[in-house]
Amino acid sequence: MIRITELSKSFDDEKVLDNISLQIKKGSIYGLLGSNGAGKTTLLKTIAGIIKQNHGEVLVNEERIFENTEMKNRLIFIPDNPYFFSHYTVLQMANFYQDIYSTWNQDRFVKLQSMIKFDVNKKIHRFSKGMQRQVAFWLALCAMPDILILDEPFDGLDPVIRQKVKNLVIQDVAEREMTVIISSHNLREVEDLCDYIGILHNGIFVLEKELDDLKSDIHKVQIAFKDGAPTSLFDQLDILHKEKRGSVLLCIVRGKEEQVIQVIKQHKPILYDLLPLTLEEIFIYEMGGVGYAVENILV
Ligand SMILES: Nc1ncnc2c1ncn2[C@@H]1O[C@H](COP(=O)(O)OP(=O)(O)OP(=O)(O)O)[C@@H](O)[C@H]1O
Numbered sequence: 001m002i003r004i005t006e007l008s009k010s011f012d013d014e015k016v017l018d019n020i021s022l023q024i025k026k027g028s029i030y031g032l033l034g035s036n037g038a039g040k041t042t043l044l045k046t047i048a049g050i051i052k053q054n055h056g057e058v059l060v061n062e063e064r065i066f067e068n069t070e071m072k073n074r075l076i077f078i079p080d081n082p083y084f085f086s087h088y089t090v091l092q093m094a095n096f097y098q099d100i101y102s103t104w105n106q107d108r109f110v111k112l113q114s115m116i117k118f119d120v121n122k123k124i125h126r127f128s129k130g131m132q133r134q135v136a137f138w139l140a141l142c143a144m145p146d147i148l149i150l151d152e153p154f155d156g157l158d159p160v161i162r163q164k165v166k167n168l169v170i171q172d173v174a175e176r177e178m179t180v181i182i183s184s185h186n187l188r189e190v191e192d193l194c195d196y197i198g199i200l201h202n203g204i205f206v207l208e209k210e211l212d213d214l215k216s217d218i219h220k221v222q223i224a225f226k227d228g229a230p231t232s233l234f235d236q237l238d239i240l241h242k243e244k245r246g247s248v249l250l251c252i253v254r255g256k257e258e259q260v261i262q263v264i265k266q267h268k269p270i271l272y273d274l275l276p277l278t279l280e281e282i283f284i285y286e287m288g289g290v291g292y293a294v295e296n297i298l299v
Contacts, residue, residue: 001026002047002147002179007056009042016042018203020056024196026146027177029169031194031211033187033283035292038200040183041080044149047181048077060147073101074146078153082136090120090135094142101143109142115164130156137165141172148172150182154189166193191279199286206290211279218282219260221251223272236263240285252277252285 002024009017016039024030034040045051047058049065049072058065065071084093098104113120116138118127124135133156140148148169154162170193172178184190190197191211198208207214218240223229229249234242238254253260257274264272277285 001061002181003057003059003062004047005057005059007043007046007053007058009039009046009051009053016203017046017053020203020205022198022205022208024179024181026179027173028196029173029180029182029194030196030198031190032181032183032198032200033185033190034183034200034206035202035287039203040200041151043200044077044151044181044183048072048075048149050077074103075149076140076143076145076147077149078133078136078140078151080152080155082132084124084132084135086125087123089123090118090138093124093135094120094139097139097143101145103144105142105144108144109138112138112142130158130161133157134161134165137168141168144172144176145178147179147181150180150184152184152186153182154184154186169193187278187280187283197279199283201287201290201292206286214282215276215279216257217254218277218285219253219255219257220275220277220281221253221260221264221272222248222275223251223264223269224248225267225269230267233263233267236266240289252281 002022004020004022007017007020008015020043032040032043042051046053047060047065049058049068052066060071060075063071065075085096088096094109098106116134118131118135124132127135137153154165157165166189169178169180173180182190182194195211196209197211197214199206209217224247237251237260239251240254241252243250261272261274
């Protein structure tokens with residue numbers, strides 16, 4: 001369990017994280033989304049104990065993570081630009097991981113080596129960007145961490161490797177309850193993988209929910225009235241966005257499906273339809289709700 005309480009972080013005079021509280025359950029996959037510069041990487045680095053917060057607490061299994069080498073032994077952070085010692089080969093880097101991580105799984109390393117077919121005696125910096133990212137995943141997964149923190153993890157991986165890596169991550173979550181935190185702008189991938197979602201904007205959470213709840217609490221409503229939409233409809237619904245498409249009104253509405261339908265029916269429309277939103281659409285509308293709107297980009 002990761003427990004973050006009233007966390008704030010500033011760089012110089014700029015407040016990057018502002019009073020963040022969050023709990024991430026063991027064995028869950030948490031998707032951290034947000035606008036550019038929202039503070040996602042800063043939050044990930046604080047959870048990983050790489051940088052220290054100015055205020056608040058980050059507890060992993062009820063222990064403070066910063067400067068806690070024992071806890072850090074159970075956690076791996078793969079940044080958006082994986083770091084390796086210059087001139088180290090894959091094998092030298094694997095030996096280094098083996099020395100650092102007491103849980104290193106040599107059988108897995110050998111098994112994955114036959115799958116990935118890399119020359120382990122080649123210097124890592126001579127590999128392509130995507131291959132270097134594969135090495136980062138390979139080493140991380142062989143260290144068998146309890147917590148895996150990933151910043152834009154699948155960038156640069158080809159679709160076959162991407163699927164293979166995702167399967168390995170999911171396998172570790174299912175079999176040994178590894179906890180995963182993923183920050184990504186690829187919302188389709190996040191939607192496939194994650195069971196909890198947090199959206200950050202300007203250092204605060206716009207929303208933070210279980211993905212299933214998030215999706216069942218927001219709807220795309222298409223609705224038509226004989227003599228135009230009654231204003232009382234708008235007063236009774238929590239509308240994030242509305243636009244007219246010919247004679248049909250399209251609204252993005254927050255709320256439980258049954259309650260939304262009940263309100264719509266009271267206003268006697270000639271037709272109505274409720275459709276689910278993709279995570280990408282939810283992100284865009286929720287961000288629009290906090291003033292980060294890009295008008296008319298939605299189809
Ligand atoms: N080491 C640092 N020193 C000073 N400012 C920093 C530092 N690291 C991050 N920042 C600032 O903190 C803010 C948040 O940055 P961060 O990298 O956490 O955002 P992000 O949500 O990951 O963004 P993106 O999606 O663009 O990668 C930015 O304004 C950035 O300039």
